[in-house]
Amino acid sequence: MQFVPCTFEEHAEAILDIFNDAIENTTALYDYHPRPAESMVAWFEAKKVGQFPVIGAVNESHELMGFASYGTFRPWAAYKYTVEHSVYVHKEHRGKGLGLALMRKLIEHARQQNLHVLVGGIDLSNEGSVRLHEKLGFDHTGTIKQAAFKFGRWLDLGFFQLILETPDEPVDG
Numbered sequence: 001m002q003f004v005p006c007t008f009e010e011h012a013e014a015i016l017d018i019f020n021d022a023i024e025n026t027t028a029l030y031d032y033h034p035r036p037a038e039s040m041v042a043w044f045e046a047k048k049v050g051q052f053p054v055i056g057a058v059n060e061s062h063e064l065m066g067f068a069s070y071g072t073f074r075p076w077a078a079y080k081y082t083v084e085h086s087v088y089v090h091k092e093h094r095g096k097g098l099g100l101a102l103m104r105k106l107i108e109h110a111r112q113q114n115l116h117v118l119v120g121g122i123d124l125s126n127e128g129s130v131r132l133h134e135k136l137g138f139d140h141t142g143t144i145k146q147a148a149f150k151f152g153r154w155l156d157l158g159f160f161q162l163i164l165e166t167p168d169e170p171v172d173g
Helices: 008-025 039-049 098-112 127-135
Strands: 002-005 054-058 064-072 082-089 117-123 139-150 153-163
Touching: 002 098, 008 039, 008 054, 008 064, 008 082, 039 064, 054 098, 064 098, 082 098, 098 117, 098 127, 117 127, 127 153
Parallel strands: 082 117
Antiparallel strands: 002 054, 054 064, 064 082, 117 153, 139 153
C-alpha cells in the first residue's frame, strides 16, 4: 500500500463509487440518493480552493482502497483553524487498518497546515469509526440525538474532536 494525493483525473470515479456505496448501504453518510458523476467536479474544486488534502491509499495496481480528507468546518473566519474530516474505505478493504493509516496521514497533514482542531461527525451506530477515532485520541464532545432518519430508524450523530498543538502563534483576522 502507498499513500498518494488523489486527483480528479485518477480517482474521482473510485471516490464516487466509495461514496455511493456508503450512501446506499451504510449510515456513514446521511444521504439517500447516490451522487451523480458530475458532483465530483465541485467536490474536487472545493478541496483545491480550500487547499484541503485528499489522501488516497492505493494498492500495487494503483486501485484506490480508501481515502481521507477534510474541509471547512463552518464558513466563518474565526473557524479557520478547525476542519471537519472524513475517511472512507472501500467495502472490500475494511477491517485491514486502512482507516487508521489514512487518519494518521491526515492528522500529519493538518499539523503541517497549522490547523488546531479536527472534527468528525460520526453516526454512533458506526462502532468501527467510533473506536478508530478513540484509538487516535479523539474525544467524544457531543451528540445530536435523532439527528437523521435513514433505513427506517433515527440516527444519533456524535461529534469527535482532536486538538492539535498547532499553530504555534494563532492570529485573529
